[in-house]
Amino acid sequence: MPDRSFLNWPFFEDRHRELATALEQWAARELGRIDHSDTDQACWDLVSALGRDGWLTHSAVPPEGGELDVRTLCLIRETLARHDGLADFAFAMQGLGTGAISLFGSDAQKAEWLPLTRSGQAISAFALTEPQSGSDVANSTMTATRDGEHFVLNGEKTWISNGGIADVYTLFARTGEAPGAKGLSAFVVPAGLPGFEVVERLETIAPHPLATLRFTDCRIPVHAMIGAPGEGFRIAMSVLDVFRSTVAAAALGFARRALDEALTRAKSRQIGGAPLSDLQMVQGHIADMALDVDAAALLVYRAAWTKDSGAPRVTREAAMAKLFATDHAQDVIDRAVQLFGGDGVKSGQTVERLYREIRALRIYEGASDVQRVVIARQTLGAHQGG
CATH class of the missing domain: 1.20.140.10 (Butyryl-CoA Dehydrogenase, subunit A, domain 3)
Known part of the structure; x- marks a missing residue:
């Protein structure tokens, strides 16, 4: 058994220790049941199990408001990773994929997506990286051009975790309010829209669902923007x-x-x-x-x-x-x-x-x-x- 004495450090409260114990028991009981022979299906099964048993409620700001508890997030990721790397991935992407919605989204955006992602009924993704701009986010070239009551998306994203299996993407594109980083905005983009294409599934040394996405004149409503223009x-x-x-x-x-x-x-x-x-x-x-x-x-x-x-x-x-x-x-x-x-x-x-x-x-x-x-x-x- 791994050392658990760190849970007695003053960083933690009793609720964290109780959560760590409960999750350890759950992981030992449930994760061995997941078939990993099909990575996409395994991710769906893991998200479903994590949502069914309430662990994904910690991946977003509570409905009544407040803040994300980062110690809880870290304890969950540490425990899941120790048992099963794909389980950690599945949990983490539900949090990262909806983090912008949870922290900055409108009431309507939160009401539409967070109940689904918390319950494991929908999978989320975070679409930031582009072929020519990995670490250099300010160099992003994907555009979101205003056209009446819509934005029109054009460009590519790559190395997108959950790409190809996600139901909703938090996507960042250039709206042009200013040069560089200050000209980016964030959007909620559901999968399956016309002009939204998964052009390549990416294989890595540790199997995870990853993909390159292409947007060609893909139209999303103005209210899909998260926060204000230029805040991406x-x-x-x-x-x-x-x-x-x-x-x-x-x-x-x-x-x-x-x-x-x-x-x-x-x-x-x-x-x-x-x-x-x-x-x-x-x-x-x-x-x-x-x-x-x-x-x-x-x-x-x-x-x-x-x-x-x-x-x-x-x-x-x-x-x-x-x-x-x-x-x-x-x-x-x-x-x-x-x-x-x-x-x-x-x-x-x-x-x-x-x-x-x-x-x-x-x-x-x-x-x-x-x-x-x-x-x-x-x-x-x-x-x-x-």
Whole structure:
């Protein structure tokens, strides 16, 4: 069993500890029932199960108002990732995909989509990345041109999680109020509209539903805009500011699982008539893995606690958490694979699956080098010296 002593840290309240215990029991009971042979169907089954049993209620602002509880989001992602990377993906995309609606949408937009996504009856997606503008969002070229009571969408989005299976997309396009980032707006776009085409499904080392989307004279009503014209970049960054910490939490879940697998292996595997764990070199690897896990957890839950405590932005804290947790989870998992020897790269082994799962987390929602730039700018900007 993974270490759960971190739940006694002062970052958490009793409600968080109760939720973590309940979700752990649910995940152990339910996730093994999901057939992963068809990734699209598995995502539908996972979203349905998460919605049916109430976990997706935490993915959006409560109907009565308030804020997203980032510590809860992080605990859910960490726990799901430790059990099943696709379950974490399914939960995360319901939150990220509707984050702009939940935080900035009109009452009508919230009433139309949030009950469906919270209950698992609809799948959501976040369509920001374009072929020529991944990390450089201000370079987006997709357009939304006003035509009477409609906007007309033209352009492409790529690497869109849940692309091809989502019912609703939060999409960002250039409306031209100003150059660069200030000329982007956000929209709610249902799937299946005329002019909306899934042009390619993208295969990756860890199976997830990903796609390239093309919009050709696709018309959406004016009221599909989220917030005001030109606010798209601010909305996107505000949503990512909340959910970036949860990416770090997912990486932490992968790392905890890898450490747990490595501990079991080191204690049970014999070498020279003694357990692998008796070797000093192995103990050194275990020590480094445990250190990386705890350091990542401290950064993740500091960022989440800071946001929940009322900080308007946690750009620096979230960037630190994502950078450290994802990079060091890669190290932890790599050490686990090494301790398993040949079995570690055998298809179907847990550590082999984790090795494939972790790599993408160092890229999406802000690649590691982008996080370094963010941290440096925030640190330089806060420095008061000469």
